[in-house]
Amino acid sequence: MRRGSAPMGYPDSHRMDIATPAAVRPAGRARPGGLALSVEGVDLRFGGIHALREVSFAAAPGQITAIIGPNGAGKTSVFNTISGFYWPSAGLIRLGGEDITRVPVHARAALGLARTFQNIALFGGLSVLENIKLGGHHAMKAGVFSALRYGRAAREEEMALRAAVERDVIDFLEIDHIRHLPVDALPYGLQKRVELARALAMRPRVLMLDEPVAGMNREETEDMARFILDVQEEWGATVLLVEHDMGMVMDISSHVVVLNFGEVIASGTPAEVRRHPQVIEAYLGTEGAAA
Amino acid sequence: MSEFVEYSLLGLLSGGVIALVALSFVLIYKGTGVVNFAVGEVMMLGAYFYYAGTVTFGLAPWIAFALSLGLIGLLAVAVERSVLRPLSGQSAVAVLMATIGMASIIHGAVEAVWGGDTYSPPTLLPRTPLTFGEILIPGTVLGNFVVAAVLIGAFLAFFRYTKTGIALRATASDPVTAAVLGININYSQRLTWVLSGLVGTVAGVLIASSAGLSPLLAAAALGVFAAIILGGLDSILGAIVASLIIGWVEALAAGYLGGKTRDVVPYIVVLAILIVRPYGLFGTRTIERL
Amino acid sequence: MRTGVFHETFVAEERLWDSTTTQRWMLAFTLALFTLPVWGTDYMLAMACIVGIHVIATLGLNITTGNAGLISLSHGAFLGVGCYTVAWLAKHGVPFYLTLPAAGFVTAALGVIVGLPSLRVKGLYLAIATLAAHFILTFVFREWEAVTGGVPGTSIPRASLFGFEVGGDRRVFYLIFACAFAMAVAARNLGRTYVGRAFVAVRDRDISAEILGVNLLRTKLLAFAIGAFYAGVAGGLLGYFYGAITPEYFVLTLSVFYLAAVIVGGLGSVLGSILGALFMTLLPELLRLAAHASSQWFPAVAGLLLPMQQVVFGLLIIVFLVLEPHGLAAIWARIRRTFHLWPFRT
Secondary structure, three states: OOOOOOOOOOOOOOHHHHHOOHHHOOOOOOOOOOOOEEEEEEEEEEOOEEEEEEEEEEEOOOOEEEEEOOOOOOHHHHHHHHHOOOOOOEEEEEEOOEEOOOOOHHHOOOOOEEEOOOOOOOOOOOEHHHHHHHOOHHHOOOOHHHHHHOOHHHHHHHHHHHHHHHHHHHHHHOOHHHOOOEHHHOOHHHHHHHHHHHHHOOOOOEEEEEOOOOOOOHHHHHHHHHHHHHHHHHHOOEEEEEOOOHHHHHHHOOEEEEEEOOEEEEEEOHHHHHHOHHHHHHHHOOOOOOO | OHHHHHHHHHHHHHHHHHHHHHHHHHHHHHHHOOOOOOHHHHHHHHHHHHHHHHHHOOOOHHHHHHHHHHHHHHHHHHHHHHHHOOOOOOOHHHHHHHHHHHHHHHHHHHHHHHOOOOEOOOOOOOOOOEEEOOEEEOHHHHHHHHHHHHHHHHHHHHHHHOHHHHHHHHHHHOHHHHHHOOOOHHHHHHHHHHHHHHHHHHHHHHHHHHHOEOOOHHHHHHHHHHHHHHHOOOOHHHHHHHHHHHHHHHHHHHHHHOOOHHHHHHHHHHHHHHHHOOOOOOOOOOOOOO | OOOOOOOOOHHHHOOOOOOHHHHHHHHHHHHHHHOHHHHOOHHHHHHHHHHHHHHHHHHHHHHHHHHOOOOOOOHHHHHHHHHHHHHHHHHOOOOHHHHHHHHHHHHHHHHHHHHHHHHOOOHHHHHHHHHHHHHHHHHHHHHOHHHHOOOOOEEOOOEEEOOEEEOHHHHHHHHHHHHHHHHHHHHHHHHHOHHHHHHHHHHHOHHHHHHOOOOHHHHHHHHHHHHHHHHHHHHHHHHHHHOEEOHHHOOHHHHHHHHHHHHHHOOOOHHHHHHHHHHHHHHHHHHHHHHHHHOOOOHHHHHHHHHHHHHHHHHHHHHHHHHOOOHHHHHHHHHHHHHHHOOOOO
16 A cells, blocks of 8 residues: 555646646645644533543644543543534633634634544535535635636635645545545445545544444455554644544554543553553453454 | 403414414424424315315215315325325425425415305304403304314323323334334324324314415414424424414504504514524424434 | 546536537527527517526525525515515616616625524524515515505616616517526536535535534525525516516415426526426416417316416425436436437446
8 A cells, every 4th residue: 555645646647736826836745733632621411411521631742542432431422522512511622732612613623623423424415526625615715706706716726625635635545536426326435435535635633533444344444544544644633533443443542541431431552551450341341352 | 451451362362273283283393303384285275175065065064074184184194105205215305395395286276176265164163252341252263262272282181191192202202213112103103194184174174264264274374383483393382382472462463553464473573583592482402413 | 429528637627518519519509599589589588588587596596405405485585675676776777787786685685684593593494484584575565665666566667788778678688698697607606616515515414514614604694695696686687577566476486486496407406407497487388378278178277377387386396306306407417328328328
């Protein structure tokens, strides 16, 4: 598998640069790098349900942090709070040191926060390419009137987005052969990959992946794991991962947080967490952890 | 002062019938999640069937009433089978548009068959008015209210205490689990539509026999949407309370501002509610599970 | 036989008419329409004008309902707002190139007022709010006599450009044609840019869209406002075409008519809007001709025309929703594909 910098071998791929005006040609493959994400003392209640109790942990910038725990432990609630769908009754969320607890959901994209969903949340009415291009939405500046006329501003922005998406995302995730297909027509594994592509098109500094390999076989899981590692290495983004596949979690993450009944019961390196008695009892089971 | 009391009383009582129509709508929404824009048209069709039974065929009022109930019930089953079941996978928007289409078909068919004139079908209830000193309440208004109240009370009891009622509520809130537990969800949903049609027919016959029958009857139901929003889309209790309020406001407007405003007032109320309190008085603020 | 189109640059791929064949057909079609006053009958010209007006209105509703999934029952009333705005402004001597955009903006502003409270909640509340708006607006049409002339209606002076009157069906035809063409292209352009994509995203999965940075309320309002703008312009052109208008024209059935046009044509598709509008305009004409022809045997049929239309509109909506939700546009695409691949089977 390619890891890297050379574009797919189309002989005329350099023409893409000619098509995009100089002003918007991106400078090399510079990446903004990851931000630190910290959850501090977050408490979340839904009526009678105490979903999260004083949850605190930190995802170091540029590292892969995993959140594990049994179903109903509150993992998706943590994600939803970080995304901004829930406002905690106590506690803070900090992105790169800034408090974003009460920032509206749609404003967090521009701050560098991207996310995929447990159940695929692609837009059925659009093609793969259009889905991915939506990742760039938060950076689009051309006004409605320019869009209606397809004037210079809108057109150039659109072409630049296309070039960037093709080069940085579609080639990177090897989905160029399906880019014009409607997403509904794709098999599950590819849909998951398109969702990751869309999140990458946001140029995230923190990437949250909610069960990225759920329902995948061995081969697909390995492919996805390698893509995630590539994202971390080349893009330098902070990755926050919720996953049940222990093999993958232990392999790729540098820090693991364990939730049970809305509380953090352990956190540390994969090796430390694997041996932690409470974790074994609540989640992993005795006779050693899964592979 | 007695004017105010008279208007208020009239309004509250006519609110009872609005509550029936609102019930017809909320039943479908709570039972199947479908927003039924054809509520008024079904009501109107039931009234026309009743009219046809009594005037055209000369049947006794109660027999004609029973017949129209039966016909509407059959129609509800047919509609549910041919239109709603094929559309069950599609988005709520598509189903809503289908009900708009249904409303258009029924409206056009009624006008084509019976024309645009106003008719006066015979009443099922006594016409004797009730007087409190200076205040005159027409017998039909009082009678309508009593019928509506009885029927709504019966439905509330039905949903709470009978096996079928609870099964309907279960199907409404989680069809998959209900099916797993052995409830026949197809039957439940069909029954919901039939019940909704029957309730609408009762309301239609009541209104037609007291206020006259014409294709404009369906427009009376549009005021119901104001009640539904005010009460919250999925709350039966809310629909009832809101209907009374809307009836009261309508009567006051008609009395103090003139008859023409009566039609517009509910709509202004709708927009006002949406600005101030969009979930209505009793509606549930849904927390979506992500 | 053309099985596909090969592009070498992104710019070429994003073009509206991306192959030479398509470009030639578009040119031929445009030329044919442009010269219609020369080779067509007066009846055809009048029909073309009405089709043009309906096309513009349907385009607008398709953006609101087809793309963004917001149901609007006030589209008919919005046409009325545009029409009366143009009538009032034209009476004060404002030329058409100002009255038409003004009508559009006034209607769009009204759309924002109606949409703002209801879109904060569910999209479905918008349907009810637009219903309320419809009745309030028609009430205003009937009662605000100073501006609208009340129930008897009002007349609209001819559109004029520096004293040159756009009178007669011919000249109005060119005005309508130009507007329809420009606004169709604008609608296509929306689909090519992030604005149109955001509409579809909001329709399909609004939670996902929010995460991607789409401001839900603003996007929905924009979709609604643009649709209203189109309705306003269509209403204004309606006024210039008929020369006089009464509130009776803007009934709820008109909104249902446009909804049917959108569904029949194909939700979210510009070609669908055009085909749907064409279909829905010709259909009542066909019904009228059929009624006229059969009036010898069934004299009562003539009086049934209006209610029959209602039945037919409703039937069309349901039939197309159940059988072909992507509308005439999908049927057209299928026919094209058959031609492209002939003699091979699709």
